[in-house]
Amino acid sequence: MTATPEIQDQIRRYLLGELDDGSRAQVEQKLLSDGEVFEELLVAEDELIDDYASGRLDLEERADFEAHFLATPDRQQKLRFARALHRHAMTLANELETVKRPVMRSLWSSRPWLSWAATTVAVLALIVGTVWYLRSRTTSPKTFATVTLTINQSTRAEGLPAATVKLPLGADALKIFLKLPGSAPPTFRYRVVLEADDGETRPLEVVDQNGESIAVLVPATQLKREQYALTLFRTGGDSGEQRLPGRYLFTVE
Amino acid sequence: MNKEWALTQDAFDRLLDWLDADRIRAGIRYEEIRRRLIKVFIGRGCMAAEDLADETINRVAARIGNVARDYEGDPASYFYGVCQNVHFEYLRKKDVLETREFAAINSVTLRTNLADDCEPEYQCLEACLGHLSNKNRDLVLRYYQEDKQAKIDQRKLQAKELGIAVNALRIRAYRIRLQLERCVLDCLKNDVARMK
Numbered sequence: 010m011t012a013t014p015e016i017q018d019q020i021r022r023y024l025l026g027e028l029d030d031g032s033r034a035q036v037e038q039k040l041l042s043d044g045e046v047f048e049e050l051l052v053a054e055d056e057l058i059d060d061y062a063s064g065r066l067d068l069e070e071r072a073d074f075e076a077h078f079l080a081t082p083d084r085q086q087k088l089r090f091a092r093a094l095h096r097h098a099m100t101l102a103n104e105l106e107t108v109k110r111p112v113m114r115s116l117w118s119s120r121p122w123l124s125w126a127a128t129t130v131a132v133l134a135l136i137v138g139t140v141w142y143l144r145s146r147t148t149s150p151k152t153f154a155t156v157t158l159t160i161n162q163s164t165r166a167e168g169l170p171a172a173t174v175k176l177p178l179g180a181d182a183l184k185i186f187l188k189l190p191g192s193a194p195p196t197f198r199y200r201v202v203l204e205a206d207d208g209e210t211r212p213l214e215v216v217d218q219n220g221e222s223i224a225v226l227v228p229a230t231q232l233k234r235e236q237y238a239l240t241l242f243r244t245g246g247d248s249g250e251q252r253l254p255g256r257y258l259f260t261v262e
Numbered sequence: 263m264n265k266e267w268a269l270t271q272d273a274f275d276r277l278l279d280w281l282d283a284d285r286i287r288a289g290i291r292y293e294e295i296r297r298r299l300i301k302v303f304i305g306r307g308c309m310a311a312e313d314l315a316d317e318t319i320n321r322v323a324a325r326i327g328n329v330a331r332d333y334e335g336d337p338a339s340y341f342y343g344v345c346q347n348v349h350f351e352y353l354r355k356k357d358v359l360e361t362r363e364f365a366a367i368n369s370v371t372l373r374t375n376l377a378d379d380c381e382p383e384y385q386c387l388e389a390c391l392g393h394l395s396n397k398n399r400d401l402v403l404r405y406y407q408e409d410k411q412a413k414i415d416q417r418k419l420q421a422k423e424l425g426i427a428v429n430a431l432r433i434r435a436y437r438i439r440l441q442l443e444r445c446v447l448d449c450l451k452n453d454v455a456r457m458k
Contacts, residue, residue: 012429023305037305041298041338050301052436063409080307090443093383097391098406152409175379 012049020046020053025070026077058084058091064153064184068219071186075157099152099179150181150228157186157222158239162255171236171258178229184216185225187241187257192220197245201225206235213239236260273323280330281337295319295341302342306349314352318345386449390442398438405435 012020016039022028023036039046060066061074079085156172174183187201201213201223217224225239239257244250281295282288296315303311321344322329333340391399401420408416421431 026307033305037302038339038342040302041295041342042336044294047294047298047301048433048436051440052432055436055439059406077307081304081309081311083304086447087443089380089383090387090446092380093387093446094406094439094442096380096384097387098403101403102407151412173379175381 012045016046017049017053020050021057024050024053024057024078025073027073054084054087055091058088059095062088062091062095062155063180064155068186068217068222068224072219072221096154096179100177103177103179150226152180153182153184153226154178154180154229155184155186156259157188158257158259159188160190160241160253160255161258162190171260174232174259174261176232176234176261178232180229182229183227183232185213185227185239185257185259186222187225187239188222189220190253190255193243194245195220197243199223200242200244200250202240202242203227204238204240205233206237232261234261269320269323273326276326276330277319277323280326291337292319295338298338299341299345302345303349308349308352310352314345314348318348321348382450382453383446386446386453387442389449390445393445394438394442398441402435402438402442405431 019028019032019036023033028036036046040050041047057066057074057078061071066074079088154174156174158172161171195218199215199218201215202210203213203225204210213225213227215223216226223241237259239259241253241257242250243253278285278288278292281291296319299315299318300311303314308314318341322341329340391403394402401424404420405417407413417428417431421428424431426434
């Protein structure tokens with residue numbers, strides 16, 4: 010296939026509805042007359058869906074994706090398939106990691122000198138690791154499961170049904186997109202507090218934001234099977250910090 | 263033109279003749295054009311993409327006598343011109359109420375789909391992976407296993423092992439994925455049928 014990076018980029022933007030009428034017409038004509046460009050579109054569709062499913066789109070692309078790309082049931086079904094495939098691949102990767110461990114253990118017992126060498130290496134690694142940790146403080150998760158939540162302002166207990174997240178997550182972290190109630194200037198700052206069923210609370214780092222929504226991360230290791238609520242605080246404008254009425258709910262199963 | 267015009271066998275035969283003198287190649291070309299027209303309409307957010315693609319083809323077929331005689335160039339471009347008109351009329355016909363209902367239905371569907379888990383698809387996928395050859399199953403699972411930089415490195419390595427370019431691997435993975443996706447859809451339909 011001869012699709013150049015420029016064509017690939019143009020097709021991606023076409024799929025997200027980001028092209029003007031003239032460029033869109035150009036792409037459409039190529040799609041009709043050039044089999045390779047058409048196949049590139051089919052591949053790009055899947056890649057875009059994968060990027061969305063694993064939380065790799067930025068907020069603007071995510072909004073375009075939901076508003077434009079996911080407009081038909083056919084593509085929504087493709088998204089569900091991509092989520093299943095992603096989950097399967099991640100589960101398989103975790104299983105492979107688990108299988109490797111016993112192999113290492115038998116290696117230690119058959120070669121005792123290896124354990125001395127490994128101890129020395131481990132001590133060195135610990136020192137280097139501590140220094141690295143102190144410098145970087147946090148390790149960024151590499152893979153994400155995603156969920157988009159809308160604020161629940163109902164005061165009744167039965168309100169809107171909470172979104173569901175299933176364990177095992179099949180990713181390093183859960184990326185939660187919180188739709189803001191009404192649009193807000195991008196200069197506003199947000200603070201998010203996660204509250205578990207038992208009342209335990211902890212702050213979450215806001216990793217991305219635009220006028221429509223913000224994104225926060227929860228490491229997979231911190232999720233238990235229970236219900237969670239997120240409370241949103243906003244700073245900006247004339248008043249100081251303000252708690253937004255309502256909460257974002259999700260259940261981990 | 264007469265919008266109630268229905269595609270006749272004679273017009274369809276002449277349409278195929280225009281697409282290619284060889285009837286088999288003409289059939290393939292026809293299917294390609296139809297499939298691509300559907301994608302164009304989907305790209306424009308039309309729910310009735312298949313109907314609009316068929317309407318486009320019907321209109322071309324209705325004038326096939328003149329078109330085959332006077333038009334020079336790639337037939338796909340001619341179909342594209344007609345598709346523009348069909349889309350324009352479709353937009354004009356959609357009244358405000360229909361648009362609102364459509365948006366509301368679509369928004370509900372989207373919310374439902376996004377909130378749903380993918381458990382049925384996951385179960386079907388596990389079964390469908392069993393129908394692939396070992397070679398194809400390994401290829402597709404390795405292809406989708408890693409993330410970010412690790413994924414790029416993994417795919418380069420995989421392409422090197424197979425002796426093909428990364429882009430060729432991308433297409434190969436896409437084609438296997440498509441098989442899987444079709445199998446999962448069939449499996450879901452069978453599950454629904456069993457539950458009825």
